[in-house]
Amino acid sequence: MKDVIKNRCDHPTADMIYESCRLLEPNISLGTVYRNLKLLADEGDIITLETSDKKIHYDGDISRHSHFICEKCGKIIDLFKPSKLPDELTELGLTVKGEKCIYYGDCTDCTIKN
Amino acid sequence: MKDVIKNRCDHPTADMIYESCRLLEPNISLGTVYRNLKLLADEGDIITLETSDKKIHYDGDISRHSHFICEKCGKIIDLFKPSKLPDELTELGLTVKGEKCIYYGDCTDCTIKN
DNA sequence: GTGTTTGCAAACCGTTTGCATGTCC
DNA sequence: GGACATGCAAACGGTTTGCAAACAC
Numbered sequence: 232m233k234d235v236i237k238n239r240c241d242h243p244t245a246d247m248i249y250e251s252c253r254l255l256e257p258n259i260s261l262g263t264v265y266r267n268l269k270l271l272a273d274e275g276d277i278i279t280l281e282t283s284d285k286k287i288h289y290d291g292d293i294s295r296h297s298h299f300i301c302e303k304c305g306k307i308i309d310l311f312k313p314s315k316l317p318d319e320l321t322e323l324g325l326t327v328k329g330e331k332c333i334y335y336g337d338c339t340d341c342t343i344k345n
Numbered sequence: 346m347k348d349v350i351k352n353r354c355d356h357p358t359a360d361m362i363y364e365s366c367r368l369l370e371p372n373i374s375l376g377t378v379y380r381n382l383k384l385l386a387d388e389g390d391i392i393t394l395e396t397s398d399k400k401i402h403y404d405g406d407i408s409r410h411s412h413f414i415c416e417k418c419g420k421i422i423d424l425f426k427p428s429k430l431p432d433e434l435t436e437l438g439l440t441v442k443g444e445k446c447i448y449y450g451d452c453t454d455c456t457i458k459n
Numbered sequence: 460g461t462g463t464t465t466g467c468a469a470a471c472c473g474t475t476t477g478c479a480t481g482t483c484c
Numbered sequence: 485g486g487a488c489a490t491g492c493a494a495a496c497g498g499t500t501t502g503c504a505a506a507c508a509c
Contacts, residue, residue: 269474281396335441336440336445374465374468
């Protein structure tokens, strides 16, 4: 289960993971998938991403990186170059964990199409 | 309805807005609130914030500013000082709208308590 | 009249949970 | 045996939607 997430480089939702798991273990149930995802997320083994499609997306890569989410097509893009966090955060005593930060806007594909 | 959101400086959820509206107009229904919130959001008059509490939070302030969300207590904090967006975004041709960006971590209150 | 907005309740859908069964030591 | 993980189905809760009545022009 953990491997299934770690081995993919996208940001699957719970039911995408469910489908993947069923290929390996056809009898696995959706409840189990949700339970284990929550466990992994609580332990910090995976990252959860809140998007605007009302589904939770999971990321098996817990290294320091942030994300960009296209508000038009929902595409999620990894940003790996470490970025300077705003001074305002430290001034207010706020600590960002693992550079978890989500930028929202339009991706190239959507910009071109308009 | 628009005024109700614009006049508050927090980041209310749909049912918080519903409660506020009912004080002014006791017969208003939840469906109407959701419908109008969606309209306002589509028109760009308000901003939606995706948090981890599975509720949509709305922000009547559409000026350029980003947000910090505490993953422990759910508190949402405005960051008003404009921050330098990562170069990686422009390199990838990604445009962030209104500096919409959410940082996740622990707020001061939660850090102190632990 | 026609077109738009509303209240209401039911539907929707991603997620969570209760419980009986199965598995491992 | 006991502790824990799983399958299954029902429940949960925030959001959406269909529809008839109310409103605006």
